[in-house]
Amino acid sequence: MSSAAGPSAPIIVTGGAGFIGSNFIRCWIANEPTAVINLDKLTYAGNLENLSDLPGERLEFVHGDICDSALVKGLLARRRPRAIIHFAAESHVDRSIHGPDAFITTNVVGTSCLLECTRDYWQRLPADEQAAFRFIHVSTDEVYGMLTPEEPAFTEQHPFRPNSPYAASKAASDHIARAWHHTYGLPVITTNCSNNYGPYQFPEKLIPLMIHNALAGKPLPVYGDGLQVRDWLHVEDHCDAIRSTLATGRLGETYNIGGNSEKPNIAVVQTICDLLDAERPRADGKSYRTQIAFVTDRPGHDRRYAIDSTKIQSELGWTPRETFESGLRKTVRWYLANQVWTERVISGAYRDWIEKNYAAR
Template sequence: MTILVTGGAGFIGGNFVLDWLAAHDETVVNLDALTYAGNLETLQSIQHDARHVFVHGSIGDRALLEKLLAEHQPRAVINFAAESHVDRSIHGPADFIETNIVGTFNLLESVRAYWSGLDSERKQAFRFLHVSTDEVYGTLSPEDPPFAETNRYEPNSPYSASKAASDHLVRAWHHTYGLPVLTTNCSNNYGPYHFPEKLIPLVILNALAGKPLPIYGDGQQVRDWLYVKDHCSAIRRVLEAGKLGETYNVGGWNEKANLEVVKTICAILDELKPRADGASYAAQITFVQDRPGHDRRYAIDARKLERELGWKPAETFDSGIRKTVEWYLANQQWVDNVASGHYRDWVDQHYGQPA
């Protein structure tokens, strides 16, 4: 038995592949384009594992997709492949259109052709699981209930608009062609192997380097934080027992303002790796100009997933964020290797403006 994972060298996809092989003997064919956030060092512990077949390539390459599907005959495809950083989508939306919309279309068409040729038993057992985001639902005011699967789509950034489009394609391929699809929409992930342009790893690494800890605007943007290992367990559960054509929201039940998240990280670092001068890392907090169209609040209602499939997160925010800080402290070599000069230039460009 084999599964095909796209985007399996990225943050969430890489964690999924590692967790999958820790719990299953089933082979993973891992297709990743290795753009800036794809990192094979994340998968170093399984580089000699015969159950992990890595292929360098894009979901936009139909010929490659058809070859992989024919050769490996997967029973499922899990699609993590996406451009995923809002700031990058604001400054360069074309890549997001190409990967998230056109790439998803090409993947769906290749998978549809493969699935159509399966015998009836394998055809019935096959699954296409599409991993998406809560950002497709737009923004919430403080008094609004969390996003449910029935919320209408109101994307506000090029990134979320491209992901919304990909979700609609997946839905349409199910209703038009009968492709057996599942969709998950997750809240903000955090945890090991997170590329250090996102808030939590950026704050950890800047704090240790004695740099400013940049916070957009007033820091009161609220997000529902989901530990990445919990997200991976939810995907495994949806793949195993999800109802075809359904969407499942995956959240951590951890709504936190960005400023609170940063202060929590500083407190953990104050305990585990105090500054030489005895001051708190919180002294490095710096407020910078807010980004355009910055959504104020996201929150996920994950009750459907718990009610129908029995899933709920294992980590609280307090336990998950401590594990995350400890991982970055223990894996400095990974951090050093991923933080290239190009990455540092990008961070300076986007976080260099004072409020």
């Protein structure tokens, strides 16, 4: 092995060219002294432009697949990281409905491969470096299934009841990560977050899709009656929570991370329209709300998710800084100021996907 994996050693971020991963890398470099290795396969949602302005001496990019055990083992041996933050995942529910195999491959098989490579590396470390090492497995609230309007929010003790291929694949990966801690002692911590939003989000997700379509004069497609409720978490708050988890989280534990901002989808879309009315009014003077179009709901669409973040708040002292109103205003302004980024992301393949998913609705 190369130099010791001590406090000055780098961290590895898997999926660091994606939405949450790239925001985490930006947050890490702004707040921490150590370097980052970004291991990313660069699938359709991976975009290295998200990180292009960061200092090269602090950030190394490795183009690779977490399913490639030889590559992962070689990277671990060469760079001797003190932690792995595992974001790499297929994450869009609609895509999982149309093609679940990729979700099983990346989220289940890939996580298992990454954990096994990490275990092999970790077991070879000196005792003090073993004790300091961490594997943070980043997951979703969707593993818990659906809540009724009256039920309390998900706690870490809530049973897994995933309802989509995406959620099922993430639930499987959570179980695998837990098992590798309890069976082998691998120092794993799992986080389950609510719906993220913010800069650099691929424009197939609700908030950036609505902003883009509104500005382009296109319909704003809202599934079903639009009353599906989600707990919205600004991505920068999520990144701060993960840094707190890495610093002081208890091994083998799960921490739920939420924004304390339950909103029905239609209210989110209407708020986006109102912000755009104020920030970038339509030429004809009409509200962007006139572009809202209700479309056929997706199969098995969960009605409500909500996260109880009491554990991470009480144990680690983390709380979200953004309200939904402040975070969404910042997000809308970011997309207005970075329309060139959005246009560069929206490739022909992306337009084909939007056509496939929404045309028949």
